[in-house]
Amino acid sequence: MGAFGLAAAWFGVVVFRTSSMVRSALALLFSMAAIGGMFLAMEAEFLGVLQLMMMATEMAIMAIFMVMYMMDPGGLSGMDMTHQKRASLAAGALGALGALAVAVLADWGPIEARVPAATAQVRELGIEIMERSMLIFETAGVTILTAMIAATAIAIQSRRR
């Protein structure tokens, strides 16, 4: 798991060390995929596989948008993507400290001695989604659908114009 963690952190660093938009996006993908590997190492099989699947498509689609909107997507002319260095350093350090504080100080409850079998996990996750968390998922789903329809409506040019 440590190896996956280090890989995730390293690819996270690569995201900001490269000027190529596609490299940057795919470095983020491999960082996320390494987190999926961490889930797998923790025997959370469903979450790991889901992470691996979702991130591949999401990051690739992000790559195409980054290529579309940047004036130098290949990063060949030495463009500098960093700005407000002090503020972002401070914000990054504060964020890291906050995350560490949560990790150390939070009461995580007793540690489970045995991880349920992978098939049981899939089943329990399904029941959780269809019972207690159903309203949350439905709300999120309908919200996303609304946003998609609204975005499409804005993007389509009216024929009468």
Add this chain to the structure above:
Amino acid sequence: MNFVAVLLMLLAGTYWVAVLEDWVSTGRFRPAGPVLSGLALLGRESLVPRKPDRIFFEVAPALLLVSAVLAAAVLPLAPGLILADLATGALFVNAALAYVMVALLMAGWGPDGAYAMVGGFRFLGQLVAYSMLIVMPITAVAMRSESLLTTEIVTSQASLWNVVYQPLGFVLFLLAAMAVAFLPPFDLPTAPGELAGGVEAEYTGWRLAVMRLGRAVLVLTVALAATVFYLGGWLGPVLPPWAWSASKTLAVAAAMLFVGRYVPRLREADVLAWCWKYGIPLALLNIFYVGVVILGVA
């Protein structure tokens, strides 16, 4: 032992897929064809284009091969003949196939060539079209088997194969599978005669050999997936289970290759529009229908 047996079977299947592809595209049956053309590719110089994104250029062919093999790893050839019987097998197939797109995107961006780049980004658009049509029919398959284990999906078809139980899902899955493997008429990223090979345009020598191998494994993998999800996998009388899996898989691969020969290449915009306007509503209808049938049977 099983591990080696499965790998050997996948290798043999890949070889036959290559023979079949050669047969349908040239009209000549040459059992030694893939060996000869493979040796020819290995004998040639593998050029590196000017100013490539070297990491992507080198990684892309390998990633294509790895993702196809990983998807095949969770699909059973016979009881016990499976590399990894994951509890999330049906989902893992999707996860592995998603990296096919990442590989082609890398192969498109890496060589710093116009044709390759157009091909790579075309395949990204193609993914937006086909990905839902892979996931949603599999959802209906998993609904029936009440499990994501690919072995249980096969055993759930003992009384009736899914191709009869949910024919609509089978057709949608098969079309989407052809789009994943960028077989004609969905060969937009390579588009011979229009993009000069597209994502393959800048690859030569052994790198092209790895890429072609990855593509052939991919065709075998999606055919095997269609067999496992819809054609009852290893189930069948008389013959040993692995022979049923093998013959069904090769038959599906042959059908996919054969259809492509007689259909003109589709336009990217048409693929997207048809998949979203007709494919997804039909896939939802399939899920609804399967749900009703399951509740009715229960």
